[in-house]
Amino acid sequence: MLLDGKSTSLAIQSELAEAVAQRVAEGKKRPHLAAILVGNHPASRAYVGHKVKACDRIGFESTLVELSESVTEAALLDSVRQLNEDDSVDGFIVQLPLPGHIDEQRIIEAIAPEKDVDGFHPVNVGRMTLGLPCFLPATPAGILELLKRSGIGTTGKHVVVVGRSAIVGTPISVLLSRSGEPGNATVTLCHSRTVDLASITRQADILIAAIGKAHFIGEEHVKDGAVVVDVGINHIPDATKKSGRRMVGDVDFEAVAPKCSAITPVPGGVGPMTIAALLQNTMRAAARG
Numbered sequence: 001m002l003l004d005g006k007s008t009s010l011a012i013q014s015e016l017a018e019a020v021a022q023r024v025a026e027g028k029k030r031p032h033l034a035a036i037l038v039g040n041h042p043a044s045r046a047y048v049g050h051k052v053k054a055c056d057r058i059g060f061e062s063t064l065v066e067l068s069e070s071v072t073e074a075a076l077l078d079s080v081r082q083l084n085e086d087d088s089v090d091g092f093i094v095q096l097p098l099p100g101h102i103d104e105q106r107i108i109e110a111i112a113p114e115k116d117v118d119g120f121h122p123v124n125v126g127r128m129t130l131g132l133p134c135f136l137p138a139t140p141a142g143i144l145e146l147l148k149r150s151g152i153g154t155t156g157k158h159v160v161v162v163g164r165s166a167i168v169g170t171p172i173s174v175l176l177s178r179s180g181e182p183g184n185a186t187v188t189l190c191h192s193r194t195v196d197l198a199s200i201t202r203q204a205d206i207l208i209a210a211i212g213k214a215h216f217i218g219e220e221h222v223k224d225g226a227v228v229v230d231v232g233i234n235h236i237p238d239a240t241k242k243s244g245r246r247m248v249g250d251v252d253f254e255a256v257a258p259k260c261s262a263i264t265p266v267p268g269g270v271g272p273m274t275i276a277a278l279l280q281n282t283m284r285a286a287a288r289g
Contacts, residue, residue: 142273
């Protein structure tokens with residue numbers, strides 16, 4: 001089975017569009033999502049563009065704040081402050097990665113937790129860890145939603161996560177191990193220092209690859225019947241493409257797919273679900289306002 005994140009994301013967006021229409025009919029304001037984009041990184045610009053289009057599709061207001069690659073940290077912090085103080089904005093994101101001269105963590109911590117719809121602020125991360133209401137990080141939340149809507153249960157399953165980033169690997173390991181469904185899984189978190197990785201990943205009922213290396217997970221890493229979720233976004237040379245490259249995941253799809261009971265494609269898997277989760281977080285932020 002192909003875990004179609006694109007169609008699932010569009011279904012969620014359709015539900016959100018109905019909710020927006022209902023809000024407006026009741027005389028309430030449209031949810032408003034803002035984004036700060038620093039520099040002209042092609043992938044970042046594409047991601048933000050997808051988010052803006054999704055806002056238009058479902059009836060959200062959206063604002064894009066574009067800053068130059070050479071913007072000072074102080075100026076970026078000032079833009080964050082302005083969005084924190086703007087009552088018309090329900091939630092906002094600062095698109096990562098940021099230029100090397102800017103302290104990303106300092107920027108993340110400057111975002112008001114109640115507007116942190118990316119779920120990266122330490123307050124939201126702490127509340128997530130404790131199982132308290134919060135904004136979940138968008139990619140892990142999107143993965144949970146995709147598993148749920150695809151009818152893939154996690155209770156009692158062995159989930160192996162490859163990659164320990166604060167954005168995906170670590171939070172998804174927390175979320176899948178806590179009480180509830182999706183959840184109630186036995187979770188193993190692997191990383192670059194894991195010894196004999198394949199012997200561990202082959203035990204996985206559900207394998208989540210978020211290592212950031214093209215085709216890192218091969219046939220030898222996956223047992224028959226496993227569910228594989230590929231979070232990777234990598235670009236490799238491809239002379240047949242106009243851009244000279246193509247997007248692939250962390251999983252060697254052609255080699256691994258025949259062994260799987262379900263697998264996400266790249267593109268069209270986790271990426272669209274991240275956008276859906278971001279929009280859901282923004283709707284929750286608007287509902288609290």
